[in-house]
Amino acid sequence: MGLFLSQHLCFAASKTFCITLLALGGVALLATTAQAEPRPPSELQRATDEPATILGEWQTGNTRLRPFTCTADSIYLSGDTTAEMWDTHGKQLWQTKLATPSHFRPRLSNGVMVVAGRKSLAALDARTGKTLWNYTAGDDAQLSVPLIAAGKVVVGLDSWLKAFDAQTGEELWEFEIVLPRLIAYPPIAYQDKWILLGPGDGNLYAIDINDGSLVWKNNTGKNTWQYLRQLYIAQDSRGQDILVAGGYKDDLYGIKIDNGEVKWRFYGGNFINSHMVSDNETYFWSPTGWIYSLNVRNGYMRWRHLTDDHRASSGLKEWGHFMAELIADDKVVYALDMRDTLHILDRTNGDELKSYDLPFNARFFVCTTGDNKTVFVGSQEGQIVKVGVDF
Amino acid sequence: METLHTFSTAKHWGFAALAGTIAIGMAITASSVMAQDGEELDQHVQAVFDTAINANVPISYERIATLMRTDNAFGEGAACVVCHNSAKAYNGLDLSSCDGILKGGVNGTFVTPGKGKGGTMRRSLRDNRMPLGISPSYPSSTKNHLIVLDWIDNGIKNDANFKKNVLPLFSTAGAFGGETKCTDCHMSNEEPPSFHELDLSSWAGIVEKGADSIARAAEGLPPVMVVYAGKPEKSKLWLRISENRMPLGIASDADRDPYNLHILMNWVDQGAKCK
Numbered sequence: 001m002g003l004f005l006s007q008h009l010c011f012a013a014s015k016t017f018c019i020t021l022l023a024l025g026g027v028a029l030l031a032t033t034a035q036a037e038p039r040p041p042s043e044l045q046r047a048t049d050e051p052a053t054i055l056g057e058w059q060t061g062n063t064r065l066r067p068f069t070c071t072a073d074s075i076y077l078s079g080d081t082t083a084e085m086w087d088t089h090g091k092q093l094w095q096t097k098l099a100t101p102s103h104f105r106p107r108l109s110n111g112v113m114v115v116a117g118r119k120s121l122a123a124l125d126a127r128t129g130k131t132l133w134n135y136t137a138g139d140d141a142q143l144s145v146p147l148i149a150a151g152k153v154v155v156g157l158d159s160w161l162k163a164f165d166a167q168t169g170e171e172l173w174e175f176e177i178v179l180p181r182l183i184a185y186p187p188i189a190y191q192d193k194w195i196l197l198g199p200g201d202g203n204l205y206a207i208d209i210n211d212g213s214l215v216w217k218n219n220t221g222k223n224t225w226q227y228l229r230q231l232y233i234a235q236d237s238r239g240q241d242i243l244v245a246g247g248y249k250d251d252l253y254g255i256k257i258d259n260g261e262v263k264w265r266f267y268g269g270n271f272i273n274s275h276m277v278s279d280n281e282t283y284f285w286s287p288t289g290w291i292y293s294l295n296v297r298n299g300y301m302r303w304r305h306l307t308d309d310h311r312a313s314s315g316l317k318e319w320g321h322f323m324a325e326l327i328a329d330d331k332v333v334y335a336l337d338m339r340d341t342l343h344i345l346d347r348t349n350g351d352e353l354k355s356y357d358l359p360f361n362a363r364f365f366v367c368t369t370g371d372n373k374t375v376f377v378g379s380q381e382g383q384i385v386k387v388g389v390d391f
Numbered sequence: 392m393e394t395l396h397t398f399s400t401a402k403h404w405g406f407a408a409l410a411g412t413i414a415i416g417m418a419i420t421a422s423s424v425m426a427q428d429g430e431e432l433d434q435h436v437q438a439v440f441d442t443a444i445n446a447n448v449p450i451s452y453e454r455i456a457t458l459m460r461t462d463n464a465f466g467e468g469a470a471c472v473v474c475h476n477s478a479k480a481y482n483g484l485d486l487s488s489c490d491g492i493l494k495g496g497v498n499g500t501f502v503t504p505g506k507g508k509g510g511t512m513r514r515s516l517r518d519n520r521m522p523l524g525i526s527p528s529y530p531s532s533t534k535n536h537l538i539v540l541d542w543i544d545n546g547i548k549n550d551a552n553f554k555k556n557v558l559p560l561f562s563t564a565g566a567f568g569g570e571t572k573c574t575d576c577h578m579s580n581e582e583p584p585s586f587h588e589l590d591l592s593s594w595a596g597i598v599e600k601g602a603d604s605i606a607r608a609a610e611g612l613p614p615v616m617v618v619y620a621g622k623p624e625k626s627k628l629w630l631r632i633s634e635n636r637m638p639l640g641i642a643s644d645a646d647r648d649p650y651n652l653h654i655l656m657n658w659v660d661q662g663a664k665c666k
Contacts, residue, residue: 067582103581118580145582182605184580184588200609226606229584248606270647273584289644308644321523321644323576323583338571364575364583 041306045351046316052342052356053388055374058090061097065378067105067325067365075367075376075384076113076126078102083115083124086384088369088376094129098122099136105365109148112166116146121155123166133169142182149189150209156183161197163212173212177201188231190241190257198228198245204260218260225251232277233257236297244282244296246275252284254299264299268292278328281347285322291335293350303350307337319343323364327375332391334375336366342375344391353391360385439650443657450658452489452665458651459486465516465652466645468638489665499624504663507656514630516652519643521631522569523576527640529568531633535560536567539632543623549594561591567632580605589617597628 062079069076080101085093103117113126120136144156178201187197195207202222206215225247243255254264268286275284289308307319320339335343344354363378475486485491495501503509560566561573579590590596601614623629
């Protein structure tokens with residue numbers, strides 16, 4: 001707008017005045033597109049460590065738990081031995097023994113719970129735990145993290161992407177990526193019409209969810225990422241859909257959904273093991289020692305919070321490293337570090353509101369029912385631990 | 392049109408090109424790469440990458456000699472020559488002269504002229520000792536370390552000794568110092584994801600699958616083998632639990648790719664000439 005006005009006024013003004021206006025216009029334009037300067041670490045609030053309030057500890061049938069899937073009133077879990085459903089007050093609603101260990105977080109959709117490990121997958125009735133069907137990989141084959149969407153279970157089997165009817169297990173279609181690459185991480189569904197997948201062949205695929213046919217393929221990744229590890233679809237602040245994808249190594253990408261074109265890229269400085277998207281924001285921890293929040297529309301940093309001050313200049317206490325995926329609810333971000341400290345950050349500005357020391361060795365995940373009062377963590381001994389939070 | 396962001400803000404990019412020429416001179420000449428509050432460094436880093444490293448500007452030995460004498464040149468810590476000099480060449484490595492750099496030390500060739508990633512230089516400055524965050528003063532010749540060394544020396548066999556004495560170490564907290572288990576972070580393909588796609592929970596994972604197998608396959612490359620029978624000096628598994636990252640005491644989450652490392656690698660790529 002500033003430039004437009006300046007250009008038109010130039011016809012009727014002196015050269016000096018014109019240049020001034022153009023400069024002002026440029027500044028105004030820059031101001032509208034530039035991201036805000038992140039606050040320095042010393043200006044971000046840090047909470048004092050305090051002991052966590054344990055509201056419940058309930059033993060599951062597992063010794064090694066996978067991340068939970070939480071809903072408003074239930075916890076769905078799996079581990080090395082069983083799949084289970086619990087209510088949030090400690091009552092086990094069902095338990096089903098697994099044929100092979102689960103390695104991935106259970107997925108849930110329309111009353112079906114998919115529990116998968118590298119060797120087999122089971123679809124369960126989410127209300128009763130009754131096994132609907134099973135699928136087992138061959139001796140040397142490996143399953144990927146599964147997806148359940150549009151009444152289908154979609155999962156990678158080595159270099160094949162396979163779709164099954166979620167209720168019956170009937171195999172519906174398969175799609176082969178470039179051999180001999182491996183599909184290891186989950187695809188994502190877009191509007192229940194496409195499957196988006198960034199497997200280990202450098203391509204990003206859009207596949208018709210109904211018949212497995214190729215909609216489009218973009219090979220941008222051949223020179224940029226090895227594969228896309230985690231995929232999220234977000235709606236930016238302008239209401240446009242965007243794919244937010246993590247590369248194997250150090251980059252996070254904002255990708256156009258209609259053609260796979262990379263719109264923005266954020267270099268995190270080291271491996272981004274996992275990122276999380278909530279609303280039009282994405283969050284991740286970088287081993288360079290920061291938790292970042294970006295705007296998904298343009299990849300601009302909203303804020304970053306120092307977790308490890310390797311320059312030793314802030315005087316702040318160092319946090320542990322992070323394996324656990326960050327989790328958000330409407331107000332805060334939950335970050336569980338490997339020293340068993342749960343950090344709660346304000347979503348809007350990255351301030352640390354609370355820091356809870358957990359009195360047990362935690363598995364590397366946390367889940368929330370969204371009540372802003374409790375979170376659930378798994379212990380290294382296979383327990384569900386209900387932790388009270390107050391911020 | 393793709394937009395790249397790093398730690399720097401967008402407005403920095405607006406004048407990055409203009410600042411580049413100035414920044415390159417300042418940044419390379421600076422006696423320290425450390426910023427006071429961790430905020431001011433980033434634009435200079437990008438400028439150096441853009442203007443010198445990616446452009447493969449010729450690097451003289453004089454520049455390398457300066458880096459070797461400079462504190463914090465490769466991350467927070469003492470200058471290389473504090474410990475590696477002609478009077479006291481720790482590990483037989485004298486980094487105070489070009490001849491010394493080319494000669495290497497008891498751990499082998501430090502640099503391989505023409506091959507920036509060759510020799511021990513890159514891994515010494517880049518690879519963190521495991522478990523992550525362990526003190527550099529923790530001994531690397533404990534009973535547990537020597538069990539692993541012995542297993543590698545004797546052929547990395549999948550035998551009773553491996554199952555009884557070696558494998559359990561990787562799932563034992565503190566086996567090699569620190570508080571964590573190796574398998575906390577290196578447990579194959581599962582959620583949350585395993586670092587480096589490495590599986591230290593089985594013989595096949597350690598010996599056959601190695602590290603970065605999926606990612607490397609995407610580039611048409613074999614996995615990084617982490618153990619070599621009879622060759623601990625080549626085995627990353629051993630090196631990672633026994634070798635400290637340089638400069639000694641550097642934090643494990645310090646930048647693995649400081650621009651000075653790339654300047655050093657460019658010099659090696661350009662032939663590591665002593666002039």
